[in-house]
Amino acid sequence: MHYVKSSPNSRHMNLVFMILLGLLMLCPSIAMAKDTLTLAIKGEPAEGYDPTLGWGRYGSPLFQSTLLKRNENMKIVTDLATSYSLSKDGLLWTVTIREDAKFSDGTPLTAKDVEYTFNTAAQAGGKVDLMSLNKAEAKDATTILFTLKKTDSTFVNRFISLGIVPKASHGPGYARMPIGSGPYRMVEWNEGQQMIAEANPYYYGDAPYFKRLVFLFTDEDTSFAAAKAGQVDIVVVPQALAVQTIPGMTMHAVHSVDNRGLMFPTVPATGKTTDKGAPIGNDVTADKAIRQAINKVIDRKALVAGILEGYGSPAYSVCDGLPWFNPANTFADNDADAARKILADAGWKDSDGDGIVEKNGLKAEFTIIYPAERSIRQYLALASADMIKKIGINAKVEGKRSWDEIKQLMHSNVIVFGWGSHDPIEIYHLYSSHHAGDGYNNPGLYTNPKVDEYLDKALAAPNYEASLEYWMKSQWDGETGTSALGDAPWAWLVNLDHTYFISDHLNVGTSQVEPHGHGWPITANIEKWTWID
Amino acid sequence: MNTTTSFWLRKAGKLVLILTMVSVLAFTLVSLSPIDPVTAYIGMDRMQISTEQEQKIIERWGLDKPAPERFIKWAKHALSGDLGQSMIFNEPVTKVIGKRFTTSLWLMASAWTISGILGFIFGVLAGTNRNSLLDRSIRFYAYTLASTPSFWLGLVLLSIFSVTLGITPICGATPTGISPADATLWQKLHHLILPAATLSVIGVAQIALHTREKMIDAMNSDYALFAFAQGETRRGVAWRHALRNVALPAVTLQFASLGELFGGSVLAEQVFSYPGLGKATVEAGIRGDVPLLLGIAIFSALFVFCGNLIADVLYGVFDPRIRIGSEEAR
Numbered sequence: 001m002h003y004v005k006s007s008p009n010s011r012h013m014n015l016v017f018m019i020l021l022g023l024l025m026l027c028p029s030i031a032m033a034k035d036t037l038t039l040a041i042k043g044e045p046a047e048g049y050d051p052t053l054g055w056g057r058y059g060s061p062l063f064q065s066t067l068l069k070r071n072e073n074m075k076i077v078t079d080l081a082t083s084y085s086l087s088k089d090g091l092l093w094t095v096t097i098r099e100d101a102k103f104s105d106g107t108p109l110t111a112k113d114v115e116y117t118f119n120t121a122a123q124a125g126g127k128v129d130l131m132s133l134n135k136a137e138a139k140d141a142t143t144i145l146f147t148l149k150k151t152d153s154t155f156v157n158r159f160i161s162l163g164i165v166p167k168a169s170h171g172p173g174y175a176r177m178p179i180g181s182g183p184y185r186m187v188e189w190n191e192g193q194q195m196i197a198e199a200n201p202y203y204y205g206d207a208p209y210f211k212r213l214v215f216l217f218t219d220e221d222t223s224f225a226a227a228k229a230g231q232v233d234i235v236v237v238p239q240a241l242a243v244q245t246i247p248g249m250t251m252h253a254v255h256s257v258d259n260r261g262l263m264f265p266t267v268p269a270t271g272k273t274t275d276k277g278a279p280i281g282n283d284v285t286a287d288k289a290i291r292q293a294i295n296k297v298i299d300r301k302a303l304v305a306g307i308l309e310g311y312g313s314p315a316y317s318v319c320d321g322l323p324w325f326n327p328a329n330t331f332a333d334n335d336a337d338a339a340r341k342i343l344a345d346a347g348w349k350d351s352d353g354d355g356i357v358e359k360n361g362l363k364a365e366f367t368i369i370y371p372a373e374r375s376i377r378q379y380l381a382l383a384s385a386d387m388i389k390k391i392g393i394n395a396k397v398e399g400k401r402s403w404d405e406i407k408q409l410m411h412s413n414v415i416v417f418g419w420g421s422h423d424p425i426e427i428y429h430l431y432s433s434h435h436a437g438d439g440y441n442n443p444g445l446y447t448n449p450k451v452d453e454y455l456d457k458a459l460a461a462p463n464y465e466a467s468l469e470y471w472m473k474s475q476w477d478g479e480t481g482t483s484a485l486g487d488a489p490w491a492w493l494v495n496l497d498h499t500y501f502i503s504d505h506l507n508v509g510t511s512q513v514e515p516h517g518h519g520w521p522i523t524a525n526i527e528k529w530t531w532i533d
Numbered sequence: 534m535n536t537t538t539s540f541w542l543r544k545a546g547k548l549v550l551i552l553t554m555v556s557v558l559a560f561t562l563v564s565l566s567p568i569d570p571v572t573a574y575i576g577m578d579r580m581q582i583s584t585e586q587e588q589k590i591i592e593r594w595g596l597d598k599p600a601p602e603r604f605i606k607w608a609k610h611a612l613s614g615d616l617g618q619s620m621i622f623n624e625p626v627t628k629v630i631g632k633r634f635t636t637s638l639w640l641m642a643s644a645w646t647i648s649g650i651l652g653f654i655f656g657v658l659a660g661t662n663r664n665s666l667l668d669r670s671i672r673f674y675a676y677t678l679a680s681t682p683s684f685w686l687g688l689v690l691l692s693i694f695s696v697t698l699g700i701t702p703i704c705g706a707t708p709t710g711i712s713p714a715d716a717t718l719w720q721k722l723h724h725l726i727l728p729a730a731t732l733s734v735i736g737v738a739q740i741a742l743h744t745r746e747k748m749i750d751a752m753n754s755d756y757a758l759f760a761f762a763q764g765e766t767r768r769g770v771a772w773r774h775a776l777r778n779v780a781l782p783a784v785t786l787q788f789a790s791l792g793e794l795f796g797g798s799v800l801a802e803q804v805f806s807y808p809g810l811g812k813a814t815v816e817a818g819i820r821g822d823v824p825l826l827l828g829i830a831i832f833s834a835l836f837v838f839c840g841n842l843i844a845d846v847l848y849g850v851f852d853p854r855i856r857i858g859s860e861e862a863r
Binding site: 036038046047048050053054057124125126127129130131175176187188190191192193194196212214216217218219222225226228229231232402403404405407418419421423425426429430435438439440441516517 | 567568569572574575577578579580581582583584585586587589590592593594621622623624632633691695696699703704705706707709710712713714806808809812813816
């Protein structure tokens, strides 16, 4: 100030102004212009933005567009495609695409590009599973034929998740400088730090409100700190932090099928092992009554309130609320008397008075295992063990350092797993006996011929709509199924809400039920987001 | 054959031996690690990926072949300068290391310079004025910080200067929304302050303590005693006689500390979300990216080797008596 007073001429004033400006530039809390949105939602794809390797399978691929998409009610609607149909035998898809679509470099998107994308992804060895595709073929500029090797009603999900890349410019460098027909195009990606995108002028849909997006790829603590410092407009936080407050921001909780549940080995231990030497079977959990009783006694509402701070919902299947969810799965839980009755009817009773029930000299005891670094799973394991204690089942709880360790134990112990996706194929891999014990597929080696029949029928259904019925029946058909009323190979516990702090001015519309994977899925409708003053 | 040539030949031979051993050892360790890279890669997509597709991924990464065969294949390529393709970044390993190291270089270079210079000055001051208040405070500082984990110090600095005071940025190497190419030198430096401070504040301790010991030795040596006897002051002895003798071990230490610097930056980068080589190393480790880990192991071995080599060469510069080829001259 002294400086200004003693030298009031304009040159010095300018200097002071410049210094002030310089300081302002350094100041981190400077407000962003409204056409720029800063997001700290995790989900940096280390290997780049190449859909043929798996980019974009959650939420929107952002830079690319897909043939179909799911709207906020999970209904399948068209995007690039204008119409699509499946032949009677379920082996030939015919898809026509819009004529006005262009890539962000101005070149038109044709059926050739779609053909190239699908055939390339099928060969790429990434996270796109196109094993049932025989080949994609462009018939003319806007029609593509997809022939399948076998009927697969879940194939339609590839149309929803696989972003179309340009045949002309797709190559080794593509993943780091993607070109697509999506609402945004990449400006720059500074790996491990941030990615900047701007609106794609060639986008065929409505121009998005935000001209520029900045994605911060920092870890959880850093992102939260940045939000507190007012540097971001939307930040993903773990449920435990959702109860905090950030000035100028609102908590936005999104329902998800990001679930957690107890997986039970369903076969007795006979000394058999897998080819990797992992022991198979557990005599206690092999008894359906034990599994049903546990399902019945667990108080899922209490788990949600106590462990998720209320940010979640009770889970009764792997797919709660999705179109292939069977509402009959839902039942009244927290019912110790009913659980005790199930046990007693099956011959489990406490004859030596130690509080733990036995049957034929076998004590109802097992170990619940969880990955040690996941605190929510740890709390769920501890709380579940506590809840089942009152019906005379004793569970030890053990954290393991890595999945690789758990892999050796998962066929013979109860494991806290979490799944949940927008593709019903998950149900098939979880419950079908065809791949039981193969990798993480059906680790409890659950077998039910009736369920297998429904699952096979669901895959072989003539189309997605027709498959829904069979997915539901595999859960409960009135007599048997994978739900807690049936064989109960799992005790599903909770669905997590995905929690975000968003700026008071940001309107993100209606978010769809999110799959497993906290973060990126919220961008599914990002082109509809707006800023309100 | 003159001594200069044999010196370089010996060094080259040593380097080849070191690199061979590092790669064999690193490969063996990674192969024995229980981490399954395919599991790490597929992650939560597990239930959407069929076993056939999983087999495709395994084939893409060449993991269907036995370990020795993979190593030989890798070594052949490595000899021609191709370190392979990083699994997690889907990019050539050399490219990943190059990009990440450029970012880390800023951090390491500034931390290294600051800690070297400050450490040396502190050590000389403390050693010259042994047991003075200055010496005791420097020692207190050094002992405290020598035992401080760098990530912890980083967190403390972060919570004070970035979260509470808000004068330094919270994360990254450039401001939010500004690409590295557009960022001004000022902005880059601003983002460098905290991580560099974390690294150098701790680095200072080692250098200062070692230099102090050497300084004390030098101040008690015969030549120092002789100088004192001729009426030289403490400062004079330190400046004119001891300094040159102390500089030599200090330089060795400084260049030998490149390894520690490397390790320290891994932790500091993690804390400050500074996207350098350290963060890439952690990623590669958790997700079992064998080619990248091997590449980084070799690169860091080379880095540390170069540090030691420079120290060897600098000996001659500081002390002509041990200059290369001095035997011939004699």
